[in-house]
Amino acid sequence: MRRLRPPAWMATLTWKAGVFITVMCCALAALLGALVHVSVTRQTVDTAREKALDRLEEVTRAYEAGEPLPRYAGVDPDGIPSGLRALAVRGERGTVVADDPEGRPTIWAAGPADGRALAVRVDYSLSASTISGLDKAILGSSVLAIGATLLVGSFAVTRVTRRLHLTAQVARRISAGDLDARVNDPRTRDPAHPEDEVATVSGALDTMASTLQGKLLSEQRFTADVAHELRTPLTGLSAAAELLPAGRPAELVRDRVKAMRALTEDLLEISRLDTRTETVDLDVHELGPLAERVVRASGTATEVRIVRDARVETDRRRLERVLGNLVANAHKHGRPPVALTVDGPAVTVRDHGPGYPEYLLEHGPQRFRTESGSKGHGLGLTIAAGQASVIGAELLFRNAPEGGAEARLTLPAAPPG
Numbered sequence: 219m220r221r222l223r224p225p226a227w228m229a230t231l232t233w234k235a236g237v238f239i240t241v242m243c244c245a246l247a248a249l250l251g252a253l254v255h256v257s258v259t260r261q262t263v264d265t266a267r268e269k270a271l272d273r274l275e276e277v278t279r280a281y282e283a284g285e286p287l288p289r290y291a292g293v294d295p296d297g298i299p300s301g302l303r304a305l306a307v308r309g310e311r312g313t314v315v316a317d318d319p320e321g322r323p324t325i326w327a328a329g330p331a332d333g334r335a336l337a338v339r340v341d342y343s344l345s346a347s348t349i350s351g352l353d354k355a356i357l358g359s360s361v362l363a364i365g366a367t368l369l370v371g372s373f374a375v376t377r378v379t380r381r382l383h384l385t386a387q388v389a390r391r392i393s394a395g396d397l398d399a400r401v402n403d404p405r406t407r408d409p410a411h412p413e414d415e416v417a418t419v420s421g422a423l424d425t426m427a428s429t430l431q432g433k434l435l436s437e438q439r440f441t442a443d444v445a446h447e448l449r450t451p452l453t454g455l456s457a458a459a460e461l462l463p464a465g466r467p468a469e470l471v472r473d474r475v476k477a478m479r480a481l482t483e484d485l486l487e488i489s490r491l492d493t494r495t496e497t498v499d500l501d502v503h504e505l506g507p508l509a510e511r512v513v514r515a516s517g518t519a520t521e522v523r524i525v526r527d528a529r530v531e532t533d534r535r536r537l538e539r540v541l542g543n544l545v546a547n548a549h550k551h552g553r554p555p556v557a558l559t560v561d562g563p564a565v566t567v568r569d570h571g572p573g574y575p576e577y578l579l580e581h582g583p584q585r586f587r588t589e590s591g592s593k594g595h596g597l598g599l600t601i602a603a604g605q606a607s608v609i610g611a612e613l614l615f616r617n618a619p620e621g622g623a624e625a626r627l628t629l630p631a632a633p634p635g
Contacts, residue, residue: 281293
């Protein structure tokens with residue numbers, strides 16, 4: 219049996235605080251209302267009973283003196299509660315609140331009179347209406363107090379949750395790569411100003427972001443400086459390698475120099491992507507022919523499938539770089555057959571190898587990290603993901619259910635016209 223899940227808004231701090239405030243206010247109002255009701259009712263009833271007993275005393279003296287009884291008194295009158303009559307017959311005095319024969323609230327007082335009950339009745343309707351009005355006033359004031367407390371409490375809680383939401387938004391922006399994002403809570407600017415818990419969290423997040431930004435910028439500068447410094451000696455080394463006499467040693471040297479130059483260029487490209495200084499040259503292109511040209515330039519045995527061609531608005535050079543890296547990665551780390559499929563504005567590169575490693579599926583490509591035993595530096599997919607972000611495309615990595623790795627690039631469609 220499927221369990222019903224509560225709506226998401228019920229998990230919010232505002233909702234929980236509202237429920238807590240409401241429950242506490244209702245409990246407090248019920249407790250205070252009950253105390254006031256009991257206290258006032260007891261005082262009112264005691265006053266009415268004293269009055270009834272005083273009248274019973276006067277009527278008893280009149281009865282013993284043989285004087286006529288007033289209209290509010292009588293011996294075994296109609297409507298006297300049976301319990302009170304039995305008490306008087308036993309020779310005791312007592313009072314009870316009950317309705318008279320006409321249905322009006324009445325307080326009865328009775329005492330013994332020659333084996334019968336001598337009783338008086340006092341109108342209790344005014345006191346009863348006073349208590350009823352008091353109960354209504356308590357209920358109304360409790361509702362108003364709960365409403366006012368909810369409004370004030372909701373305002374206070376909303377201010378806190380708004381600051382928490384802002385802190386969460388900044389944290390998400392930082393995790394998405396916006397290292398300039400800061401909360402800048404005004405409570406953290408003045409050291410003499412007392413900070414609450416939310417301001418402490420906001421300040422810690424800003425400090426962490428600043429420290430992280432400094433370390434990343436330092437690493438980016440180091441990578442760019444190393445790549446730039448390597449270009450000059452590698453250029454000279456490449457020229458010197460061309461002067462070596464033909465033979466296997468010369469081929470090995472040229473191959474290693476070529477690989478080092480490619481690695482240096484990749485590092486320079488990554489450093490440019492990290493600094494977010496890249497500009498795009500957007501134009502409208504037919505995606506199918508562009509993908510076929512990329513596969514031909516790669517010189518690999520890649521099958522091209524055009525399910526549905528589309529016109530996309532993109533930077534052709536950067537798109538070719540992304541597709542070229544995806545195709546090269548599929549052949550380098552996967553197994554044939556490798557297929558590139560164009561289906562509208564989406565391009566899928568699929569191989570039949572062991573699939574992407576778990577860390578890549580969870581966190582995306584990471585430079586200088588590959589599966590153990592594989593050759594490479596993890597830069598190809600890192601550059602592909604960076605260039606895809608620059609041209610506004612979405613690049614997703616997943617493992618196909620039938621086996622193999624699958625990279626899907628979704629491009630923005632060209633505007634009509």
